[in-house]
Amino acid sequence: MVFGKGDTLFVTCKGKVIGGKSPDHPEYVTSYWRDDFLILGGTGRFEGATGSGKTDDYNSSEDPYSHHRWKGTITLEKGEKQI
Numbered sequence: 001m002v003f004g005k006g007d008t009l010f011v012t013c014k015g016k017v018i019g020g021k022s023p024d025h026p027e028y029v030t031s032y033w034r035d036d037f038l039i040l041g042g043t044g045r046f047e048g049a050t051g052s053g054k055t056d057d058y059n060s061s062e063d064p065y066s067h068h069r070w071k072g073t074i075t076l077e078k079g080e081k082q083i
Helices: none
Strands: 009-013 029-033 036-042 050-060 066-076 079-082
Antiparallel strands (some): 009 036, 029 050, 036 050, 050 066, 066 079
16 A cells, blocks of 8 residues: 555455345445455555554445445554544
């Protein structure tokens, strides 16, 4: 992921897309994925970063985009932040 000042965060994520929706999704969800992610470092302010979390993403019948909500923790060399 590249941020506003050009700093890059390296993240890995592996999983699979599940057709349909889970009970907590709105009616317009057509497929979703909830997978673990791992932070592998980065450049600039993300150099030496570590962390992990969970994705909560879906595709919608209302638009052609995928929607992403990620929650986890990132540890930076100067301290920890919630993302």
